[in-house]
Amino acid sequence: MKxxxxxxxxxxxxxxxxxxxxxxxxxxxxxHDFPYGYLASDxxxxxxxxxxxxxxxxxxxxxxxxxxxxxxxxxYYPPVLYHLSVLFSYASGLPVYDTVYFIPFFGAMIAALxxxxxxxxxxxxxxxxxxxxxxxxxxxxxYTGFTWGHWPSLTSQFFLAAFIWSLGRFDLKKHWILxxxxxxxxxxxxxxxxxxxxxxxxxxxxxxWLIKDLxxxxxLNVVKMALLTAVLSSYYLIIFRGxxxxxxxxxFNVVKAWGAPLLFAADFKALWIFLAVxxxxxxxxxxxxxxxxxxxxxxxxxxxxTNYLGFTDRAFQLRFxxxxxxxxxxxxxxxxxxxxxxxxxxxxxxxxxxxxxxVLLTTTSTAIYPTYQKxxxxxxxxxxxxxxxxxxxxxxxxxxxxxxxxxxxxxxxALLRNVKRMHFLVVPxxxxxxxxxxxxxxRYETEQPGxxxxxxxxxxxxxxxxxxxxxxxxxxxxxxxxxxxFDYYIVDKAxxxxxxxQYNILLxxxxxxTGWIKPVFENEIMVILKNENPGADCIEERNF
Amino acid sequence: MKSAIFEKLKKExxxxxxxxxxxxxxxxxxxxxxxxxxxxxxxxxxxxxxILPGYAIMLYWQNLSFLERAVAGTxxxxxxxxxxxxxxxxxxxxxxxxxxxxPILxxxxxxxxxxxxxxxESEEKEPAPAQE
Numbered sequence: 001m002k003x004x005x006x007x008x009x010x011x012x013x014x015x016x017x018x019x020x021x022x023x024x025x026x027x028x029x030x031x032h033d034f035p036y037g038y039l040a041s042d043x044x045x046x047x048x049x050x051x052x053x054x055x056x057x058x059x060x061x062x063x064x065x066x067x068x069x070x071x072x073x074x075x076y077y078p079p080v081l082y083h084l085s086v087l088f089s090y091a092s093g094l095p096v097y098d099t100v101y102f103i104p105f106f107g108a109m110i111a112a113l114x115x116x117x118x119x120x121x122x123x124x125x126x127x128x129x130x131x132x133x134x135x136x137x138x139x140x141x142x143y144t145g146f147t148w149g150h151w152p153s154l155t156s157q158f159f160l161a162a163f164i165w166s167l168g169r170f171d172l173k174k175h176w177i178l179x180x181x182x183x184x185x186x187x188x189x190x191x192x193x194x195x196x197x198x199x200x201x202x203x204x205x206x207x208x209w210l211i212k213d214l215x216x217x218x219x220l221n222v223v224k225m226a227l228l229t230a231v232l233s234s235y236y237l238i239i240f241r242g243x244x245x246x247x248x249x250x251x252f253n254v255v256k257a258w259g260a261p262l263l264f265a266a267d268f269k270a271l272w273i274f275l276a277v278x279x280x281x282x283x284x285x286x287x288x289x290x291x292x293x294x295x296x297x298x299x300x301x302x303x304x305x306t307n308y309l310g311f312t313d314r315a316f317q318l319r320f321x322x323x324x325x326x327x328x329x330x331x332x333x334x335x336x337x338x339x340x341x342x343x344x345x346x347x348x349x350x351x352x353x354x355x356x357x358x359v360l361l362t363t364t365s366t367a368i369y370p371t372y373q374k375x376x377x378x379x380x381x382x383x384x385x386x387x388x389x390x391x392x393x394x395x396x397x398x399x400x401x402x403x404x405x406x407x408x409x410x411x412x413x414a415l416l417r418n419v420k421r422m423h424f425l426v427v428p429x430x431x432x433x434x435x436x437x438x439x440x441x442x443r444y445e446t447e448q449p450g451x452x453x454x455x456x457x458x459x460x461x462x463x464x465x466x467x468x469x470x471x472x473x474x475x476x477x478x479x480x481x482x483x484x485x486f487d488y489y490i491v492d493k494a495x496x497x498x499x500x501x502q503y504n505i506l507l508x509x510x511x512x513x514t515g516w517i518k519p520v521f522e523n524e525i526m527v528i529l530k531n532e533n534p535g536a537d538c539i540e541e542r543n544f
Numbered sequence: 545m546k547s548a549i550f551e552k553l554k555k556e557x558x559x560x561x562x563x564x565x566x567x568x569x570x571x572x573x574x575x576x577x578x579x580x581x582x583x584x585x586x587x588x589x590x591x592x593x594x595i596l597p598g599y600a601i602m603l604y605w606q607n608l609s610f611l612e613r614a615v616a617g618t619x620x621x622x623x624x625x626x627x628x629x630x631x632x633x634x635x636x637x638x639x640x641x642x643x644x645x646x647p648i649l650x651x652x653x654x655x656x657x658x659x660x661x662x663x664x665e666s667e668e669k670e671p672a673p674a675q676e
Contacts, residue, residue, distance in 0.1 A: 007611070015570050023574040030571075030578045030586050057640060058633030080626035083639070087629055090643035091589035093582070106590070110619050117612045162619035169616075175605065178620065185623035188630065232627055235634070 006128060009351045010116070013131050013358065014109060020362055020372050021138050021146070022105040027376070034386035035097040038379040041412035042149030043101070045451065048417040050082040050100040054089065055420075068450040068476040069422035070468050076243045076454040079236065080189040081155045104151045107158030108137055112324050114165040115296075119328050121169060122293040123335070128350040130331025132357040133271075136323035139361075139370040141261035145320035147375060148260060153317040156190035161324060163197050167204055168292050173213075176221040180228035187233040191240055192314040196303050203299050204292070211289055242465040243457045252310040263319045265301065270369040274333030275326065281336045282329070293328055300325035380409045384525025386418075388490065391521045391528060393420040396488060401534075403446075403486035405504045406431050407526075408496050413449035424448050424477060424486065428500075435503050440510055442539040446481035484538035489517075489529040510539045549603055549658045559610050560599065564591045593643065594621035597650035603658055624650055 025037045035047055052063035059075035059082065067073045085100035092099065112134040120127035136142065145154055163182035170178065187194045205222065208214040230237070268275060282294030304322060307315035334353060335345075342349060362372045385407075392402055402423040404410050416423050430445035450456075455467035468474045483489075491508045495501040511517040511529060517538055521528035531538065567587040575583060598617025601624065605613065628650070629642050637645070 010611075011566065011570070015573050018570070018574045026575070028575050028577040030575045030582050053633075054639060057638035058636075059630060060634055079630040080623075083629035083633070083642075084622055084626045086639050087593055087625060087643050087646065088589060090640055091593055092586045094586060107622070110615060110622075113615045114619060117615065159619070159623060162616070162623070165616065165619075169608065169612075170605070178605070178616075181620055181623045181627075184627055188627055235631070 005347055005351050006124070009128065009131075009354065010113070012355075013134075014113070016358060016362060017109050017112060017135060018105065020135060020374070021108065022102065025147070025375050025377075027378075030098065030102075031094055032098055034383055035101075035381045035415075036378055037101065037147065037375075038097075038149070038381055038415075039144075039375075039377065040148035040380075041414040043147070043151070043379075044149070044412065044414035044417065046081065046149055046151050047097045047100055048414060049077060049451075050085045050096045051418075052420075053079075053082045054086045054096050059083070062451070062456075063420070065417055065420050065422055066451050067454075067456040068448055068452075068469065070456045070458075070474065072458050073454075073456045073468075074239060074243075074459045074465070076239050076457055078152060078156075078188050078190055078240075080185055081152050084155075100151065104146055104154040104158075107155045108134075108146075108321070108324065111158040111161035111321065112137075112327070114161050115324055115327055118165045118168045118296070119293055119331060122290055122328075123332075125345055125347065125350040126328065126331040126335045128331070128347070128354050129334045129357075130327035132354050132361055133327040133330040134324045135358065135361050135372055136268075136370055137320065138372045139323070140373055141263045141267070142320050142323065143373060143375060144261050145317070147379075150317055150320065152190035153193065153314075154320060156186050156193040157318065157321040159185040159189055160193050160197055160200075161321070164200060164296050167201070168296070171218075172204075172221045172225065173215070173218045176225040177228065180225045180232065183225065183229040184232035187229070187240075188236050191244070192311075193318070195311070195314070196300075196318060199303065200296075200299055203295060207286075207291060207295055211287055211291075213289060238463060242463060243454045246465070247453065247455050247457075247467070250310065253312055254310070255307045255312045255316075258313045258316055260316075262316055263322065265304070265322075267370060269367075271330065274337070275329045276333065277336050278329030278332035282332060294332070297326045297328045301329075380412055380415065382525065384523050385409065385415075387523055388521060388526045388528060389415075389418040392488060392490075393418065395520075396421060400487040401485070402488045402490065403483055404490045405492065405507060406495065406500045407490070407492040414451075416449055419490075421488075422448075424481070426483075431500065431503065435499055438543050439541070440507065440539060440544060441541055442484055442537065443480050443482050445479065446483070447478050448476035450476055452476070484531070484536060485534050487531055487534055488520075489531070491527045491529060493524075493526060506544065507539070513540075514538050547659050549655065552603060552606070556610055560596070560614075563595060563614055564588065567591060567595075589643075590618075592647055593625060594618045597621040597625060597647045597654075600651040600654040603654065621650070 038044060048066060052066060053059045059079045062073040062075055064071050081103060084103050085096055088099040089096045116127050116131055119130050159182050163179055163186060166178040166182055183197055186197050205214060208218060285291040285294060304315055304319040339345060364371055400421045402419050402421045404416060404423065404425045406426055406428055410416060410425055413425060416425065424446050427445035427447055434441055452469060456469045457465040457467050460466050491504050493501060508527060508529060516533040517529050517531045519527050520530040567590060568584060571583045571587045595614060595618050598621030599614060601620050602613040602617040625646050628646055629639065632642060633639050
């Protein structure tokens with residue numbers, strides 16, 4: 001068998017990419033006892049939705065416990081990531097909470113390889129040299145794209161990379177079917193990336209026109225591609241048009257920050273030496289067909305700044321994949337600088353230099369350039385909470401109402417949906433005020449968490465939707481509530497502020513005095529109480 | 545007369561096997577604390593759900609190296625099974641059957657479509673990179 005250095009390096013790269021991306025984060029295990037390495041509420045939002053689709057066997061409707069207990073809410077979130085994770089779960093035997101987290105990492109790895117092959121069609125040495133840059137998707141702010149749950153966006157960007165690869169490798173003159181598949185997948189995974197795919201398509205056509213490569217056949221194939229895409233995604237696009245474009249319409253708005261760590265191009269620091277050389281040396285190709293590859297990097301760099309043009313946080317999300325989409329500029333920069341010293345370039349040089357950069361970007365820690373930052377954390381969830389939430393899901397009636405007293409992790413409220421029942425949560429500020437006032441009350445400020453982005457839309461006709469949460473009678477609870485009306489209470493026994501946990505236990509003991517509220521589950525983390533007489537006074541209000 | 549696709553499949557079957565083996569080794573290296581059985585099943589699931597159906601679809605586009613087709617095919621397999629799974633679920637086929645049926649469906653339809661493909665259309669050489 002012929003020894004191929006390039007393929008060996010590819011195998012090493014893929015191993016390192018997965019090892020530093022998900023391997024260490026997941027404690028080098030595939031299967032976990034609970035959602036592992038989940039660092040934010042959004043992660044649970046996607047995990048719960050995927051679980052609910054698996055339970056239902058389809059994504060016709062949202063599970064009521066996701067949307068404030070409202071029935072017959074149409075499944076309105078882009079569905080592809082969830083279906084991939086459910087299929088993968090059935091085939092692999094891994095829990096959905098593992099498969100839905102795995103897919104964005106796997107997609108990023110495939111995207112890095114597709115961009116590698118795209119660059120390779122331009123220059124093999126540049127492709128090899130570019131590859132290590134991709135590992136920076138796991139550097140600092142960018143890693144939060146994975147750990148904080150921007151999974152649909154990341155998976156959609158993987159399809160965006162595949163879409164771009166298909167345009168570059170085939171040219172729309174020859175084929176339009178593959179770009180249609182990928183464009184549809186972008187729309188049905190995280191629709192906002194479709195705007196960037198569309199913008200890139202226009203740039204591609206503009207460049208084709210510039211190099212006099214835009215003919216009737218290419219335009220006709222664009223139309224065919226658009227038609228097939230419309231057919232494949234039409235059902236979901238109707239939902240998107242009727243729900244998302246109504247509830248969250250585009251508004252011109254310059255946004256300079258969002259509620260998550262943010263990467264700016266300047267954060268590549270010293271690596272800009274290579275990126276800048278890459279941009280400059282690519283510029284002379286602008287009137288050649290080969291400019292397609294530099295165009296990808298330059299376009300995606302600019303798209304990442306469309307937060308100044310009204311694309312708000314969607315532009316920030318696009319930056320998560322910059323290390324993959326800008327990799328060409330990095331490789332090109334090294335190659336052009338290297339060519340000054342070495343006239344006769346060999347693949348072994350590229351592999352050696354790329355290996356050095358792979359080591360530098362993954363094992364060093366310096367302020368001079370960004371590097372991979374290892375995260376080892378089980379995340380927000382733990383065995384005790386997971387066991388308790390699961391107990392509710394398995395052992396209570398479907399219409400049970402669950403009330404969460406204070407818990408350190410409950411502010412990340414999407415995780416509460418794992419009870420798979422309508423649920424409510426005490427507002428911590430009111431709770432703390434009650435502790436300060438040394439009061440035991442029956443009414444506390446309460447919120448009803450849920451996914452309100454789509455207004456819990458119900459379909460009234462093929463193109464018609466109504467939004468129950470707009471009806472004041474059906475709005476989610478957000479205010480003072482009598483806590484004795486609920487069926488089950490989740491009582492955490494420990495908290496970072498011991499006074500909060502002690503107050504939980506005080507309240508629980510008050511409720512137990514009634515005789516009709518009884519403990520039905522207990523572990524080292526929590527107690528679950530069952531109220532057999534919901535609505536009856538269950539707490540004697542007093543000071544303590 | 546033997547189909548060109550049949551010949552291609554015969555030729556590339558060992559490569560496909562190698563992809564599966566590499567995937568298993570790679571996954572065992574990354575998830576070294578996991579049991580071999582779980583690693584094996586996970587790697588095989590990826591192979592079955594996405595790599596094989598994607599490879600079948602990519603047989604239509606022969607002017608790429610096997611490796612590039614396998615990687616791109618994985619992306620195609622994910623796109624098609626994600627979209628297909630959604631619609632099949634909507635029309636009433638419970639998702640629990642998809643992991644077995646969807647790859648068979650995709651591979652079956654693709655091979656049926658490609659079976660009569662003349663050799664001249666399916667046998668092209670890999671284009672050389674623009675520069676070395």
